[in-house]
Amino acid sequence: MPNDNTSPKILVFSTDKISDPGIDQAGLRKIHYSPSVYVINMPCSSGVKPRWILHAFEKGFDGVFIAADGHECSYSASCPERTNDIIIASQKLMAEKNINPKRIRMAALCSVCAEPFVSHMENFSKILAGLEE
Amino acid sequence: MRQRIGVYICHCGGNISDYVDVEELSKMFHKEDGVVVSKDVMFACADSNQKAMVEDIQQYNLDAIVVASCSPKLHLHTFRAVAGRAGLNPNNYVQVNIREQCSWPHSDRPREATVKAAGLIRAGINRVVYSEALDSIEIEVKKAAMVIGAGISGMKAAIDLARAGNEVYLVEKDYFVGGHIAQQEKLFMTGQSGKEIVKRLYDEMKSYKNITVFTGATVSKVTGSLGSFNIEVKVKPRFINGKMDKQSVKRVMDDCQVTVRDRFNEGLTTRKAIYKNYPEALPDVPVVDMEALRDHPDFLEKHKAVINPNEQEETIALLAGSVLVTTGFDNYEPKEGEFGYKNIPNVITLPQLNRLMELSPEKLVYNGKEIRSVAFIYCVGSRQKKGENKYCSRQCCTSTIYTALQLKEKYGKIQNYHLYRDIRTYGKQEILYDRASKQGDLFFKYEEKELPTVEMNGNAITLKVKDYLTNKKELEITPDLVVLVTGMVARADAPHISELFKIPIGNDKFFNEIHPKLKPVETVIKGVYIGGTCQGPKNVSEAVQSSLAGASKITALLKSGTVMGDPVVARIDADVCTWCGKCAEVCDYTAIRETITKAGKHIAGVNRSVCTGCGICAPVCPVNAIEVAKYTDHEIEAMIDGFAAEVEIREEDVSAVNEGKEDFVAAHMKEYPQIWKDILDTLDTEKKTIPEMVDTLNMAPEMVTWHLMTMNKYGVVSPAGTNDKEEYYYYKIK
Numbered sequence: 001m002p003n004d005n006t007s008p009k010i011l012v013f014s015t016d017k018i019s020d021p022g023i024d025q026a027g028l029r030k031i032h033y034s035p036s037v038y039v040i041n042m043p044c045s046s047g048v049k050p051r052w053i054l055h056a057f058e059k060g061f062d063g064v065f066i067a068a069d070g071h072e073c074s075y076s077a078s079c080p081e082r083t084n085d086i087i088i089a090s091q092k093l094m095a096e097k098n099i100n101p102k103r104i105r106m107a108a109l110c111s112v113c114a115e116p117f118v119s120h121m122e123n124f125s126k127i128l129a130g131l132e133e
Numbered sequence: 134m135r136q137r138i139g140v141y142i143c144h145c146g147g148n149i150s151d152y153v154d155v156e157e158l159s160k161m162f163h164k165e166d167g168v169v170v171s172k173d174v175m176f177a178c179a180d181s182n183q184k185a186m187v188e189d190i191q192q193y194n195l196d197a198i199v200v201a202s203c204s205p206k207l208h209l210h211t212f213r214a215v216a217g218r219a220g221l222n223p224n225n226y227v228q229v230n231i232r233e234q235c236s237w238p239h240s241d242r243p244r245e246a247t248v249k250a251a252g253l254i255r256a257g258i259n260r261v262v263y264s265e266a267l268d269s270i271e272i273e274v275k276k277a278a279m280v281i282g283a284g285i286s287g288m289k290a291a292i293d294l295a296r297a298g299n300e301v302y303l304v305e306k307d308y309f310v311g312g313h314i315a316q317q318e319k320l321f322m323t324g325q326s327g328k329e330i331v332k333r334l335y336d337e338m339k340s341y342k343n344i345t346v347f348t349g350a351t352v353s354k355v356t357g358s359l360g361s362f363n364i365e366v367k368v369k370p371r372f373i374n375g376k377m378d379k380q381s382v383k384r385v386m387d388d389c390q391v392t393v394r395d396r397f398n399e400g401l402t403t404r405k406a407i408y409k410n411y412p413e414a415l416p417d418v419p420v421v422d423m424e425a426l427r428d429h430p431d432f433l434e435k436h437k438a439v440i441n442p443n444e445q446e447e448t449i450a451l452l453a454g455s456v457l458v459t460t461g462f463d464n465y466e467p468k469e470g471e472f473g474y475k476n477i478p479n480v481i482t483l484p485q486l487n488r489l490m491e492l493s494p495e496k497l498v499y500n501g502k503e504i505r506s507v508a509f510i511y512c513v514g515s516r517q518k519k520g521e522n523k524y525c526s527r528q529c530c531t532s533t534i535y536t537a538l539q540l541k542e543k544y545g546k547i548q549n550y551h552l553y554r555d556i557r558t559y560g561k562q563e564i565l566y567d568r569a570s571k572q573g574d575l576f577f578k579y580e581e582k583e584l585p586t587v588e589m590n591g592n593a594i595t596l597k598v599k600d601y602l603t604n605k606k607e608l609e610i611t612p613d614l615v616v617l618v619t620g621m622v623a624r625a626d627a628p629h630i631s632e633l634f635k636i637p638i639g640n641d642k643f644f645n646e647i648h649p650k651l652k653p654v655e656t657v658i659k660g661v662y663i664g665g666t667c668q669g670p671k672n673v674s675e676a677v678q679s680s681l682a683g684a685s686k687i688t689a690l691l692k693s694g695t696v697m698g699d700p701v702v703a704r705i706d707a708d709v710c711t712w713c714g715k716c717a718e719v720c721d722y723t724a725i726r727e728t729i730t731k732a733g734k735h736i737a738g739v740n741r742s743v744c745t746g747c748g749i750c751a752p753v754c755p756v757n758a759i760e761v762a763k764y765t766d767h768e769i770e771a772m773i774d775g776f777a778a779e780v781e782i783r784e785e786d787v788s789a790v791n792e793g794k795e796d797f798v799a800a801h802m803k804e805y806p807q808i809w810k811d812i813l814d815t816l817d818t819e820k821k822t823i824p825e826m827v828d829t830l831n832m833a834p835e836m837v838t839w840h841l842m843t844m845n846k847y848g849v850v851s852p853a854g855t856n857d858k859e860e861y862y863y864y865k866i867k
Contacts, residue, residue: 011773017648024204027233035245038252038776039234041205042764043701046719047748051757055770059777071640074647074657075747076721086752111648 007034008062008128010121013048014041017074018111019067025114033121044075045106046082050090053104057094063103063128064090065120070108080108100131135197135225135262139170139189142254143177143202145232146809146843152236152243153250158201161251161781165258169193176806177202183215190219197221197261201229201254222266224700224763229257248780256775263767270698272742274360274454274660276300276691278684281352281630284312285673286665286680287459288334293681294457295341297688302451303338304366306626308349309414310335312461316397316484318491320673321535322561328413335415347449348416355633358743359660360696362453370444372421377439382407382419385436393425398492399485407440455660455687458644459680460630462621462666465514465522472510472617473587479594480587480615483509483533490539497544499614507540508550508596508612509533510585515620516554518581524641526620528672531562533618534569541572549574550610552585552598562672578602587615621670634661635722643669654683657745658722659698662686702744703751703761710736710758716750725750808832808840809849813866820853822861 014020020041026033042048045068053064066083073079083106091101105127107120140162144150155173163171170189174182177200189195198221200212205228213223231250239246276299280291283305291303303310310331314320317327338344347368354365373382385407392403397410406425409417421440426433433442464484467474474480478500481489486507489499497504511533515526530553537549551574558566570576578601579585585598596610623642624630631638636656637645644663647655654662664680665671671679690696703716703724712735717725722745728738737759748761760766805813815821815829823841827834841864844850853863 009777011776021204021206024206024230024233027235027237030237030240032241033238035235035239035242035249038249038256039230040256040769040772042748043745043761044747044749047751047761047764049752049757049766049769051766052769052773056773059773061773061777074637074645075745076749077637078719078721079749082719082749082752089752 007036008125009036009060010034010038010063010065010124010128011056011061012037012039012065012067012121013045013052014039014067014109015045015069015073016041016043018069018072019045019109019113019117021111022109022113023067023117025112026118029114031114031118033118034125036125037121044073044079045069046073046076046079046086048083048086050086050093053090054093054097057097057099057103063105063124065124066104066106067109067117067120068106070110072108072110102127102131135264136167137169137194137196138167138258138261139186139193139195139198140165140168140172140254140258141177141182141186141198141200141202142171142173142231143200144173144175145202145236146176146806147847148843149202149232149236149250152240152246153231154243154247155201155250158247158251158254162254162258165255167262168258169195178208178211179806183211186212186215187219190216190221195219195221197225197227197264199227199229199254199257199261201231201250201257203232204230204234222268224267225261225264227257227261227264229253251780252776252778254775255778255780256772259771259775260768263765263771265762267700267762269700270702270741272360272696272698274691274694274696275452276694277302277451277453278455278457278687278691279304279362279364279451279453280457280459282306282312282458282460282665282667283310283346283348284459284461284665284676285314285330285334286461286676287312287457288331288338289677290457290459290664290680290684291344291346292334292337292341293684294687295338295344297684297692299343299688299691301341301344302364302366302453303344303346304350304352305346305348306351306460307410308369308371308420309410309416310346310348311410311415313464313484314673315410315414316399316488316491318487319535319539321531321565328411332413332415346416349420352630352633353448357452358740359698360454360742362456362660364451364453364456366449366451368447368449370441370446371418372423372441372444373418374439374441375418379417381439385439386419388436389432391425391429391432393422398488399482401485401488402492454691455662456634457662457664457680457683457687458630458634458636458667459663459665459683460624460627460667462643462670463624465526465619465622467513467617467619472513472585473589473594473615474617477587477589477594477615479613480617482513482617482619483529483536484619486536486614486616490536490543495544497540497547502613504544504613505546506548506550506610506612507537507614507616508552508610509537509616509618510587511551511553511618512581513617513619514622516581522620522622522641524670525557527557527670529618529620530557531565531672533616534558534562534565534574537569537574538565538572548612550596550612551576552579552596553577554579554581576602577608621666624667627667630667634658636661636663637721641669643667654679654686657747659742659745660690698742699746701746701761701763702741703739703746703748703759705737705739706758706760707734707736709756710754711756712736713755715753715755716759719749719753721749805849808836809844812837812840812844813849816850816864816866820863820865822856822863824861826864 068083142155159173216226279302314327349369357363389405391406395404406422639645662683664683665676724744751759851867853865
């Protein structure tokens with residue numbers, strides 16, 4: 001069966017203790033978002049490697065979203081800055097491959113942030129759908 | 134690489150299979166390379182299915198399993214245990230979340246939900262192919278615990294730890310134990326004095342030979358990790374000759390005329406330079422304030438038999454398997470001019486009033502004036518939208534109202550005015566609020582945007598407030614005393630403790646637990662726990678509850694002499710690493726240090742018992758020499774490949790997702806999860822309402838309701854009329 005879903009394909013990196021439970025909450029409350037959103041959960045958003053992000057683009061993902069712990073991170077107070085560094089490093093690699101830097105985004109999500117997650121996905125999908133390259 | 138994989142796709146009684154064609158998916162993955170078993174099961178978590186999985190693993194010699202069902206937060210440990218029972222390494226199991234992150238959020242689009250589930254499961258299979266049979270890290274633990282902070286939380290925890298047979302080192306920064314509680318004349322709700330409680334706990338501690346109390350002591354250095362923390366403690370001198378009898382020491386105290394501001398009495402009085410916080414303070418050994426006596430050599434010479442000015446600070450090295458931090462809080466200190474603080478004479482804080490009351494046995498007098506009316510301004514330094522302390526300090530509403538009740542009880546005719554934003558006397562504390570209202574206290578509600586003002590008007594204080602209870606009417610009060618209800622803030626030395634033990638600090642500057650509900654006293658540092666008010670504002674009961682939880686965790690940890698550490702830690706590719714040090718720079722836990730291989734190569738070395746597995750080191754490595762177990766490049770990239778792969782599912786099967794579901798469910802009765810069986814047991818003899826089932830099962834109402842509705846949907850149970858009051862439906866077995 002072909003996938004007739006035309007929404008942009010988004011890879012989300014979530015975190016085990018904070019943002020992934022928030023994404024689960026969206027499901028638990030049957031708040032709908034695009035089925036083109038796929039999630040990989042990590043211990044901490046500071047541990048996402050830029051090469052994985054590049055790999056996702058090479059495999060056809062339209063966007064990558066890092067659902068970070070922000071200041072709630074239980075590992076490191078510098079988590080937001082470190083995650084931001086990963087975004088910057090990724091965008092440099094993306095530039096080398098002519099991938100629009102707008103195809104990567106990050107936002108802090110809490111463990112009950114169901115609506116904010118869905119809202120982020122909707123907004124990001126719109127941005128991705130509107131990109132002209 | 135794993136080559137004999139079992140895949141189990143759960144219907145979850147329709148929660149998944151109503152929207153995702155799990156039968157078709159199980160057929161599809163049966164054809165996948167490396168997949169030996171692929172099954173769709175009614176409830177993956179049901180006992181019968183767990184047994185079947187164990188049999189499959191053994192019969193088909195499976196070397197890995199994938200379970201596609203609910204969120205890993207629910208059943209990760211269930212299926213790890215299944216793998217373990219079958220002789221499979223639990224790390225050769227991957228959980229795929231096709232419920233919370235697929236069937237439920239995409240219930241509006243079952244066709245796409247099935248396609249997505251296929252991608253998720255394929256990613257799980259790809260990941261498990263690269264999964265490693267990781268062994269947990271066995272760590273020896275010293276059966277000794279250090280508790281830092283000897284307030285009520287620390288003392289209670291120390292006693293519990295000692296009772297369980299652990300060696301306990303209790304380290305207190307002050308020269309006397311008890312912390313803030315010793316400053317309270319009476320405590321809600323028993324009415325006991327704080328000093329009585331401190332004495333009782335201290336006496337109990339002394340009855341345990343395995344508790345060593347260090348006062349005037351601070352932690353200065355920490356090395357090591359879970360199981361063996363090497364901790365250096367510096368103990369300040371008391372400058373008292375320990376061989377002298379108590380009478381001789383008392384004579385010197387009586388003779389001392391040098392006084393300084395008394396911190397214990399919140400600066401309301403002075404104390405002598407040889408002092409105890411209060412006469413019964415413990416340990417029962419005074420302290421010489423050598424700084425205050427520095428300019429009094431004659432006094433020191435006169436009493437040289439008792440005072441030893443040359444006593445030196447002592448450094449003690451201790452070894453502890455685990456650490457409980459119960460360092461407590463500081464009171465918020467209002468800024469100069471904040472509601473007239475320090476500028477207007479009769480404006481004090483709540484902690485100051487509490488001390489003033491204890492020091493004033495008959496009449497309440499301040500600045501030479503007898504106090505007949507008191508106005509409390511709540512939330513000073515708390516719930517600040519623009520300030521630093523955004524949080525509610527939680528205990529101050531109750532503390533204030535209890536103090537107001539004590540004012541009337543102790544001094545008779547005193548009028549109390551309460552200027553509050555919201556009253557938060559939760560739980561049993563609400564009784565106090567009611568009592569204060571009945572005794573004639575007056576309550577005025579203000580908002581942060583229109584704060585009350587405090588001014589001097591001649592010799593009197595004028596307090597103006599816009600009262601939101603009377604349509605913002607501006608009221609004027611002329612109280613004898615204005616009391617600023619200040620909240621709790623993180624201790625000034627919290628960053629120092631954080632730096633020593635690497636405990637994360639939150640935005641509120643208190644210590645951060647891993648998870649407020651699921652791991653409320655654990656920190657990300659293995660073996661380091663937090664309890665009491667060092668993790669946020671709490672009342673006494675809550676503080677003790679959390680410290681005792683920490684003590685229980687430590688007792689369980691130290692009990693066996695060894696603990697199994699999580700194998701999900703960073704590791705270095707020695708061939709690739711060239712030691713640039715960037716990984717060590719970003720590691721908050723100093724888990725990475727430069728090491729030299731046998732071949733003489735300088736590389737990064739990971740202390741596996743310290744590493745938290747956060748992975749922060751991996752992206753910063755310029756040569757990609759670091760990876761975290763279970764989050765390797767192979768595994769993550771293979772997952773991405775799985776998401777991206779084309780999915781081929783026969784269309785007609787997806788459109789018929791719900792056909793024949795009831796029959797299918799009925800045919801799989803034996804696979805019901807335990808909660809369904811429990812519900813059916815309660816309905817075995819008679820019909821019941823949901824509240825009756827909740828009482829019988831002792832479960833959360835929403836849990837019973839949720840499962841009952843699913844059972845109803847598939848014809849396992851059915852409604853059987855309403856109860857007499859027509860409030861609830863009865864349910865019976867269908």
